[in-house]
Each structure stands twice: as C-alpha cells, then as structure tokens.
Amino acid sequence: GRAQPRPRPAAAMQFMLLFSRQGKLRLQKWYVPLSDKEKKKITRELVQTVLARKPKMCSFLEWRDLKIVYKRYASLYFCCAIEDQDNELITLEIIHRYVELLDKYFGSVCELDIIFNFEKAYFILDEFLLGGEVQETSKKNVLKAIEQADLLQEEAETPRSVLEEIGLT
Amino acid sequence: MNVTTVVPQLVQILWTLVTTGYSTEHSISGVSDPFLQVQILRLLRILGRNHEESSETMNDLLAQVATNTDTSRNAGNAVLFETVLTIMDIRSVAGLRVLAVNILGRFLLNSDKNIRYVALTSLLRVVQSDHSAVQRHRPTVVECLREPDASLSRRALELSLALVNSSNVRAMTQELQSFLESCPPDLRADCASGILLAAERFAPTKRWHIDTILRVLTMAGTHVRDDAVANLTQLIGGAQELHAYSVRRLYSALAEDISQQPLVQVAAWCIGEYGDLLLEGSCEETEPLQVEEEEVLALLEKVLQSHMSLPATRGYALTALMKLSTRLRGDNNRIRQVVSVYGSCLDVELQQRAVEYNALFQKYDHMRAAILEKMPLVERGGTQDEEAKESKEAQHSEAALVPTEPQASKLLDLLDLLDGTSGAAQPPPPLEPSSEGTSVHLLDLPCVSSAPASIPNLKVFEREGLQLNLSFVRPPGTPALLLIMVTAINTSEADVTHFVCQAAVPKSFQLQLQAPSGDTVPAQGGLPVTQLLRILNPKKAPLRLKLRLTYNHFGQSVQEIFEVNNLPVETWQ
Numbered sequence A: 001g002r003a004q005p006r007p008r009p010a011a012a013m014q015f016m017l018l019f020s021r022q023g024k025l026r027l028q029k030w031y032v033p034l035s036d037k038e039k040k041k042i043t044r045e046l047v048q049t050v051l052a053r054k055p056k057m058c059s060f061l062e063w064r065d066l067k068i069v070y071k072r073y074a075s076l077y078f079c080c081a082i083e084d085q086d087n088e089l090i091t092l093e094i095i096h097r098y099v100e101l102l103d104k105y106f107g108s109v110c111e112l113d114i115i116f117n118f119e120k121a122y123f124i125l126d127e128f129l130l131g132g133e134v135q136e137t138s139k140k141n142v143l144k145a146i147e148q149a150d151l152l153q154e155e156a157e158t159p160r161s162v163l164e165e166i167g168l169t
Numbered sequence B: 001m002n003v004t005t006v007v008p009q010l011v012q013i014l015w016t017l018v019t020t021g022y023s024t025e026h027s028i029s030g031v032s033d034p035f036l037q038v039q040i041l042r043l044l045r046i047l048g049r050n051h052e053e054s055s056e057t058m059n060d061l062l063a064q065v066a067t068n069t070d071t072s073r074n075a076g077n078a079v080l081f082e083t084v085l086t087i088m089d090i091r092s093v094a095g096l097r098v099l100a101v102n103i104l105g106r107f108l109l110n111s112d113k114n115i116r117y118v119a120l121t122s123l124l125r126v127v128q129s130d131h132s133a134v135q136r137h138r139p140t141v142v143e144c145l146r147e148p149d150a151s152l153s154r155r156a157l158e159l160s161l162a163l164v165n166s167s168n169v170r171a172m173t174q175e176l177q178s179f180l181e182s183c184p185p186d187l188r189a190d191c192a193s194g195i196l197l198a199a200e201r202f203a204p205t206k207r208w209h210i211d212t213i214l215r216v217l218t219m220a221g222t223h224v225r226d227d228a229v230a231n232l233t234q235l236i237g238g239a240q241e242l243h244a245y246s247v248r249r250l251y252s253a254l255a256e257d258i259s260q261q262p263l264v265q266v267a268a269w270c271i272g273e274y275g276d277l278l279l280e281g282s283c284e285e286t287e288p289l290q291v292e293e294e295e296v297l298a299l300l301e302k303v304l305q306s307h308m309s310l311p312a313t314r315g316y317a318l319t320a321l322m323k324l325s326t327r328l329r330g331d332n333n334r335i336r337q338v339v340s341v342y343g344s345c346l347d348v349e350l351q352q353r354a355v356e357y358n359a360l361f362q363k364y365d366h367m368r369a370a371i372l373e374k375m376p377l378v379e380r381g382g383t384q385d386e387e388a389k390e391s392k393e394a395q396h397s398e399a400a401l402v403p404t405e406p407q408a409s410k411l412l413d414l415l416d417l418l419d420g421t422s423g424a425a426q427p428p429p430p431l432e433p434s435s436e437g438t439s440v441h442l443l444d445l446p447c448v449s450s451a452p453a454s455i456p457n458l459k460v461f462e463r464e465g466l467q468l469n470l471s472f473v474r475p476p477g478t479p480a481l482l483l484i485m486v487t488a489i490n491t492s493e494a495d496v497t498h499f500v501c502q503a504a505v506p507k508s509f510q511l512q513l514q515a516p517s518g519d520t521v522p523a524q525g526g527l528p529v530t531q532l533l534r535i536l537n538p539k540k541a542p543l544r545l546k547l548r549l550t551y552n553h554f555g556q557s558v559q560e561i562f563e564v565n566n567l568p569v570e571t572w573q
Helices: A036-051 A088-106 A111-116 A118-128 A139-157 A162-166 B003-019 B034-048 B052-068 B074-089 B094-108 B113-126 B131-135 B138-146 B150-163 B169-182 B185-202 B206-223 B227-238 B240-256 B261-279 B293-305 B311-327 B333-344 B348-362 B365-371
Strands: A013-020 A025-030 A060-063 A066-073 A076-082 B458-463 B466-473 B481-490 B496-504 B510-513 B529-536 B545-553 B556-564
Touching (some): A025 A111, A036 A066, A036 A076, A066 A088, A088 A118, A088 B034, B003 B034, B003 B052, B034 B052, B074 B113, B094 B131, B113 B138, B113 B150, B131 B150, B138 B169, B150 B185, B240 B261, B261 B311, B293 B333, B311 B348, B348 B365, B466 B545
Antiparallel strands (some): A066 A076, B466 B481, B481 B529, B496 B545
C-alpha cells in the first residue's frame, strides 16, 4: 500500500484557456507538461463542461481532481485550473487583472483584438504570470514592459541603410 | 537561513504591507497588493505547519489581517480566505481558530454565491476537527440547503449531515426531510442515506427511529440503499412494544401506495409477522383502524400481482401470506388457492416457495404452526454502512467522496474501486423462515475459528508513528471466506482520534466490516484498535483491496486512500 502522499507539482495554476461561446479556443497557456493529445482531450471536455453551466451558477466547479475557476467577459470565457489547496477567490482576481491589462493595452478590448493579435495577448500574459504564479503585481510595470518590447519590435522592423547601421549617416 | 529567521521577516513584511504600504498601482479596490498578501500567507502556511514556534510568531499578524481587511470587494475576501486557510493549517491557538470559523460563518451570509461556495467547502474540511465552532453556524448552513445552485446545495447537504448530533437530531432530520422532498434527483440518494444514517446513530427513541425511516421510505423509497430494508426489519423486530404500532402504520402506508419497493417489502414482512396484532390488538398511538382479514389478504395479493413489484418483493408477499395462515382465524382457502396457483409461476424462486408452502399445507400440516412461528430476533452481523464524510463526504462526505465526498464526490459513496464499480457490502439475505433450512446465511458463518496454514501478516501503512497491519485467516470449513483483522498501532507521542477505516473490494466479492474496537489509537504503543473484515470470494478471483483511513493526529485531520499491494496468494486461492 502507498504510505506517503504523492508529491504535487509546484504550479499553482495548471493551465488557462480562453474560448468563445461557440467553443472556439482563442488562447491556451499550459503550466504543466502534457502531451498534445492530452491537451486536446482536456480542452474538449472542459469547454463542454463550462459551456453547459447556467448563467446563475457559481464560478467554481470541480473537475477531475482540479478546481476550475471561470468567468465570462462579453463573448469570451476565461477558464483557469487550480489545485486543491489554492485560493479560488484570488484566482478570480488574477483573471480580472489579466482582462484589465488587455483592456488597457488594446483600449476597450474585444474578442476580435485577441483573435488578430493573439501573440500580444500571450506576451501580456507572460509578463503577468510565470510558471502559473503571479510575477508582477503592478499593472503599470506590466504595461510598461510590453510597451518597451513593442518599441524594440518597431525598431527592428523599420529598414535602415547599411551606412545608417554602421553610424555613418 | 532557516525557518526561525525567515518567519519573523515575512511577518514583518506583511505587517508593513497591511498597515502602511499602500500603493495605488499595486492595490485592488483599497486592499494593498492582495496578490502579494496571499502569497506571503501561503508561504507562512507552509512554514507554520507542524511547527509550534513559527505558528506562535504568526498569531498576532493573522488576527490583525483577519479583523482589519476590508471585505466589501472580492479582493479583500480573497485575502481573508487565505488567512482562514492558513489559520486552520498551522498550530494556531484555539481563539484564532474560532475566529477563522466565524469568518467562514460570515461568508455564508454573503450575497456573493462564490463566497458562500468557498465557505461551505472550507467548513466541510474543518467540521471534524473544530466541530463545536462550526455547530454555532448550523442555522446558516441549513439555510443554504435552499440554494438553487446544485453544487452549493450539495455541499450544504454534506455539511448538514456532518453537523447532526444527539441534541439537534430531531430538528435537523425535519429540515433534511423537507429538503428531501424538493431536492434535485441526483442528491436524493445521498440525502436519504444520510438521514437514515443519522437516525441510526442518534435516534432518541425507537418509535421516532421507525417513524423517520418510514417517512424516508415513503418519500424516496427507490433511492435508499439495499440494506435499509434489512435494517428496518431488524429494528422493528427488536422493539416488541412497537409491533402493533409499526404494523398499523405500515399497513396504512401500503394501502395507499404499493410502488415504493423497500416500503412494500418491509410492510409485507411486518404484516406477515404481526398480522394478528393488526386485526386484534388495539393501539393508542395510531388512529383506530378497523381492518378485515379479507382486506389484508386482498392487499397482499395485489402486491403479488402488481407489475410494479420486484421479484424479491413478491417473494416477501408470498411468504407473508403463508405466515398469515397461522395468524388469522378464518379458514385458509384463499391462501391455499394463491399458493397453489403460484406453484406454476414462471419465476423459479416464487415457484419453489409456492411448491414448498403447498407441501406445508398438505403433507406437513402438523408442522405448519411451528414453522411459521414468530421469528426470533437475529443478532446483527455488524453490517456497517460505508460512507464518506462526506462524505464524502461525504462523503465526504465525506464523498470521495464524497469528501469526501466527493468529494467529494464523492458524497456518501466510497471510492470507485479498481474496475470502476464499487463492491459495497451486500446486505444479509432477507430474514425468512425457509422450510428447508439448509441455506447458509452470511451471519451464520463461524467467527474466527482455528486457523489452518497461517498466512503471513502484512504491514500496509505507516505515517508519523501510526501503523496499520493486516492479518489473514481462511477458516477451513468455508473455502470462499477470508477474514482480515486490521490492527492500528500508534507509536508516536500524540493520540490518534476519530479513527475510521473503510474498505472496498471489486464487485464480485462480498465484504462485511464489523464494528471496530474503538476510534482512538492511544499514543506510545497503547492498546491498538482492531477491526474485522469478512470477505466472501466464491469465484476465487484475485483479491484486490483498497483502504481509506480518516483520523486526527497532531491536530490535523488526515485522509489516506491507498490500495493494498503484495496481498499473499493464499488469501484468495
């Protein structure tokens, strides 16, 4: 018989999914190693489960051995999977903070923004969360970091002549 | 850097953050950097667990955060919730724990559904260890039964069942019964089983107990567990002063409705046993009931013929009719007729009974009265209910699950074992006078007799000084039977309390758990707690056994679920 409990992985959040009311996946961030097949299976099941919830029900549900925290913003469902000992209420705050960041960056964000600029959505998420944990609690700092990254990208995109590059003009 | 230096530093950081460290870009709705607060509290929880000194250092800070956090918005509640979780997990002083439970009680009154949900879940976790503190919030919990959201009402149900004790059992049963009437169908079974279990443990009087079971059977008869019938017949059989009362109540209930099978079975049994009391005895406790012999016979025949009756139910009815042949005063023509008709029934079981009863009427008429005498009370073989906390709980609840459930599914079910089907203890076969008298009932098997080739003992579990050993016996007379003695020994310095061991086996096995010798395993290797498991394995399939332990040790409530490996081959071959 097993005498010691299995050691749990350290990630607080195991994964985050964003999907529309029709079940189309807009964003997926995984903080635990899983094969592609498993990810697809989990996504399919979870999307089905969450979409089946009625509007008045509470934002938490138990699924497999995880706790699922989800919240609907306009046409998008933000869905996070956390572990047994994690705090559901703070996860709601994490989701809300992420939405605020997206809103500030895109200016009144909507689903289309995320569809057409999904790489920016991932960048913002990665500045805010690392390994499933909050790494930057200041909204201003996250947005500043993204801004700087954007500037670098723009600089890289504008073409410069060879002479400009070596500083002769 | 070790724990003793880190904890004061963390305490200082959080203290500063909470009292003076306000920064607009880090705060959410007036709460200073809730993400950071929650993370610090998490870390303090891990460091303070099982560590007396650190826990002491944190006490003041936790009290401060618990009382001064603004709870008008979710951010504040999130911090408060994390504080409660931390208080419950470390070695905190009693006053702090009560404070934490009261915060959870306040959460229960919050208009936000999510907050009520986390409150119910957390209360379920601490109800075993801080029972009296949670009891204070019982009325609020009962209110939550009326929640429209199914996941909330499920948790409220688990928690309510965990809060039933001998002083509030009448009030709580009333609430739970009204819940049973209106609850969603998937909660019916758990609610019914929960009420029956609570009634069994805390029934103030036998009559109340019988009434309660009767009401549950009438309301949700199809959802109760299989052994409810056996339990009720046992209970009635044992309460001689209530025979007349019981048979009249059951007769009236049966006359109204013959569709609820467990109710019909018990009623048929009772009418058969105590038919004379039904017709002649006067009972002050029920309304005067004038019943004619013909009416009784007609009712039993109706049950026999009804398409709603299960084969087992019809068996009960037939036997009851037979017993009435000695209890009633009229001639037995009607009964003889029915019995001979069923002699050619397609159901083999009924046919066999009818043929035998026919023989009783004809060749063995001189023995009929003796054979159909009133049943002596059979001793309970210790068929125990397997439930969780929550169930879990139920089960949990307790429940797992429950809680386990829960898990809790997991409510009051035990874990899904192995092949995905649970091998719940089969009830003992219905107590019938069988005229052949050769069938071997589970209850008749001898207890631990002389052991043949001895099977080596097995140590299956060890944690912080608590050990669980299994010893095996295969009694020589019964090849399919295996007896397992579970022994729990505690070599640590703290007692293990509320020790409960449950077991599950695959579906083809039959498992019976007898009552344990106690629920406290004293420290320093004191008198161990023992429990006997009886496993019937007629198919000689390989034995698989899963054990679930719940207990309190060092102030923590522990739940362990594991499968027993390395079972010796001699246990099942």
